[in-house]
Amino acid sequence: MEKIILTGATGFIGTHTIPFLQDLGYDVHAVTSKDNTRDLRDDVTWHSVDLLNADQVAALCERVKASGLLHLAWYDDPKQRMTSGHNIEWVEATLHLARRFAENGGERIVFGGSCTEYDWKYGYCSEGITPTQPESIYGECKTSVHNILEKFSAKTGLSYVTGRIFFVYGPHEAENRLVAYAIRSLLMNKQANFSHGNQMRDYLHVADVADALVALLASEVTGAVNIGSGRAVKLREIVDLAGEKLDGTDLLHYGPVESKFDSPVVLADITRLRDEVGWTPHFDLEDGIDDTIEWWKKELNVATSQ
Structure with missing residues (x-):
């Protein structure tokens, strides 16, 4: 072995x-x-x-x-x-x-x-x-x-x-990172504050x-x-998806906060990964968010009926 x-x-x-x-x-x-x-x-x-x-x-x-x-x-x-x-x-x-x-x-x-x-x-x-x-x-x-x-x-x-x-993103992510922060806040019924959310990321x-x-x-x-996934999505779309799934879009607030690393688009060319390694993603964004929500529900001991 x-x-x-x-x-x-x-x-x-x-x-x-x-x-x-x-x-x-x-x-x-x-x-x-x-x-x-x-x-x-x-x-x-x-x-x-x-x-x-x-x-x-x-x-x-x-x-x-x-x-x-x-x-x-x-x-x-x-x-x-x-x-x-x-x-x-x-x-x-x-x-x-x-x-x-x-x-x-x-x-x-x-x-x-x-x-x-x-x-x-x-x-x-x-x-x-x-x-x-x-x-x-x-x-x-x-x-x-x-x-x-x-x-x-x-x-x-x-x-x-x-x-x-x-x-x-996904299970075991640090709670202050984007997706974890959004889902945790929604599950705890707390307001979540973000930048404008128009940055596109892979x-x-x-x-x-x-x-x-x-x-x-x-x-x-x-x-x-x-x-990467080979697909860029607005950060706002990812957060809104979590908000829709948890019926908490009213808790999501976007503002003009900017960062030194606030580039408009960051996208991976995955040609080598796909063609030479022979690998492609198994999770699409919706399934991935569902999986992450379920993990955080268990972590926070939130009723699964929510």
Whole structure:
């Protein structure tokens, strides 16, 4: 059974990758920063490792000797992620992890990249065509890792691909992110405030993102591959859909709030994902919102008859 190291295994996306990895027969070695793993799922092998600690990372790679690495861990404070200097620490940690993984017989790396690596003024983001000229230090650090690992893999023979993840929603999402905030507010019968909502974004259900990442791992595709739906939707339409399903459109308020990252359109070209990896989304937006609503109802212990 092929061993896989999964970092970020308790995170929003990482949690959802485990069933897909198991379905393909991988022996999953999941990494968490938690000291106590007894309350975590017992169908994978857990490793308590601080990925910012070089000695612990070296010991992990030597102990597991995995052939595959799905690296999703990163600094992820929602309020500070785009601007924090901690992103630089994760560049260093990722490169050290990749090197130690390769030294211990590792063969393939899938890195969780980001659509923020692109220059958003182009709107339509296509690998190899759209410039990678990030506005944020987060995006700059992600694309720097990609560039270095591409050259490292070419020199060492390591197989490497980065999945540039666009916009994600679904179960286990942080409560202050767009879709989760809207649904939670509606279920709690509270007013929800948003910007104008006319920005168009490429959103994908988290289970589809996880499935696509695992499909990348199982493929032989290298370089950068966008992970998105290939369809841009107004943020307002997504929020209004949740409002209609929960009979709470009167609780949704839109205003002129703007952001530095408030580009009109950000859309993924998913040609490589579809044609080379052979993957397409399973959730459409309506089914994805339904699934997310049901999860939040259970999480908040809201009557399902609502």
